[in-house]
Amino acid sequence: MDFINRFIVDFAYFINTSDAYQRKKRFFYDILENDKYIYKKYFDIFMIILIFLSVAILIAEVKSNINTKIEFFNTYIISIIFFIEYMLRFWTSSNMSEVIIRANEHATMIGQKFYLYKALYKIIKEKLSFIFSVRAIIDLLAILPFFHELRLLRLFVLFRVFKLFRYTTSFQAFISVLSTKKFEFLILLMFASIVISVSSVLIYVMEANNPSSPINTLFEAFYWSIVTISTVGYGDITPVTSAGRVVAMFVITAGIAVLAFTTSIVVSALTEKLDEIKEIKTIENIRKLKRFYLICGYENVAQEVASQLQNSRLDIIVLDEDPKRIENAKRDGLVALNYDPGDANSYKKTGIDLNTQVKAVLCLRESDVENVYSTLTVRSINKEVNIISLLMDDANRKKLNFAGVNEILYPKGLVGMISRELIGKPVAFEVIHALRNEYYGVNVEEILIDNRINENIVYVNELDNAQFRVILLGIFKKSTNRFFFNPMDETLLESGDYLLVIGNSAFIKEFEKYLHKKIRR
Template structure:
């Protein structure tokens, strides 16, 4: 390896490992390309404002003189900002240093000689790829009004409008939707260009020699056939001879076909992609959520659970691999995504952060195999998130425990204990069932004892709950991790304890409010 190439490779290593350099590059990447970067939005808005300004100035210029300063701003300031943006994009589009390092490592591995020229050629190729991409060309053309002395170049301001695509994601989704129908558009283009070229040649042949006909040049012939095929039909040029009119009839018929075809392509592309667009929107919304329950699998139990949790301030997200069940979930008014909860990629794609966003994972498929699988998947991503699972067959209890479920619910076992309860104490069972379901407006609630509360209320006797017609069932003491039923009046309240109270929901609310407001007398 020559001295010069060694120097280049060393330099590349140095830059590539430099923290400051990478941090800067990362920042510019985030602000230009990363849609999830929170400040990109402001950059986009700023650039869009510049674009609208320069278009407004272009319009103003047509009929009146524009102030010199504004003119200066339009041609130089905006253009230079756009040029800087172009250079930055050129920079972040690919990494030169990484390319050199890769090449040299590759050469070292194979025992070949590192060729600096080859590396440079490769770099040029990669960078040219960027330069010749449509977006980069538009960006470059948008800079051109800098040379405003050339009158025509002023119109390149309009290329700035195309730049808008860069800054709005909805435009991008629209373009990506249409690009799924590339093949259809190609057929359409071919069909219409054949019709246009054939008909314009025909009309030219039929009419150009007729002195009464308005069509005298090939340009006029092409103009006429485009105006006709698009079904616009200005009528400024019309065929005069009967032969010409026969051609017109064909073109008009073809025009209807072209129009219908175009509309149907766009509409079908949109309807096909509508679900996907909606899904993108839902995923975006989910990423913004602070805390939610993740329900994996939407079957009978899951439906009921979702109904019960709906009113809670914490959101619910449903994941299921079956599209029919997802349809059901959506009909029930839930945020549901058709992703396999047992697949690690699902969580990456949706961008769920299991450690901060998810309050609990509920594996509610009515199949132990699926629940074990989902549990293992989630556990492999996150060790701490709370997982609750259904158990369908008691024989699988161990497996679920081993997979890392925090709590297991075994409905069949529940039937047994419920029957025992129903035989022994049917009324008592009913009472608690009703309490749980808020049937008679009476509810049981947990009230958290916080610092503010204990400032004013030290003992159970000071709670005054009977005044609010609320029954104090007991206290859960946090430091002893135990529930104290019917506590003595002299029991001390501590921050972090929970009061279990029974009563009319309205009274409980009032009572809670009172506890927070109370001033020690």
């Protein structure tokens, strides 16, 4: 017995430490259960298609004979795929080797003998809890049409429709919304059950002995009660005696109450949870984004920055702890989440990946305290991400630097510098201001020299910018990290350098296109 114990524990260790095994298990877990896994949606779509095919075949089967190949596909192939899926879910639902290892280590630690049956008991308990979960039962029933010869089992195809819940998050959201009103639904159910059972018995007692009444059995009485209370009222069975009609009046009145109550429960659940549902959807969408700017705090400057960045290729996400400011951001057409940018949990909950998704964090609260706090939080999660912050009081500059801000913008200092320029060279200042803001169609742009351009254009004199009436102000050389104003004709261009050009926006675009198309003679 000890030998078997030892063998199983060794095997559990082997499996638990096997990279290949864990990688495979992780892959199947991700594709089945992990919503953040990018390929899961393709698997979900594939399964949804199978379900619809299955239902379509079931409908087609009713009135016509379908091709045997299609029938084979429906009965066996789809069922086998569902079976494999069920087994994979069963496999990934819990970690058996982990349970054995933990039980063994626990026994060793407290100096007791390791009993395999205790670990097995725990494993069985975990697996059974999977088997008896509602979702797993639906999955299992969806496989049953495999036993095609039993005609009733064909109807289990409809269970495949229930499987849709698994693959669509909106269904899940809807169920979770309704589940918040469990108590109300329970009361409603009890009320309806009492009315149905009392009225069924009453109508049966009043009508069953009357030869002209269509209600002859308790089942018919029950059927009539449900049809009436639901306010459907087919009219195929109607009470004929006065007493029966009194019962009908009672049931009809109760029916209206039940309907009104149900509607109000669903509506109130939806209204209460609407914001939450929207937020879940927003977070899902944010997770799909590749690169964006993160604005922490939506006040005046943030509003203006967001409106200026609207033409940017990157998206903008706003985080703010104040619901009013978030409302403003949403009204301005931005993706905004009511989370505190100074709380590390906000980034976890929203799934924002500071490492790969965020190009820059903009701390734009008009309070240095808040900006320092947000900066420190971001820095505690990620050391690299570019942080730009507003500075409201020059005395706090060091604090922001210490917190880890990469670039600081001090509006008051800016006013001072602008004033100096305005009294010295006002027109020059205005010209540059106009260039920056693309007034009158004239713009200043950075053009990246990529490999493709560099293959055909090696020296500055090959740029032909004058042809496009574009001024080459200078080159930013990547190798030296320096800007060279008005470079000489024979200056070498290298991949990664930037050209700084001024000109009419349309001409700059044409010039850029030309650079990409030009072929060296």
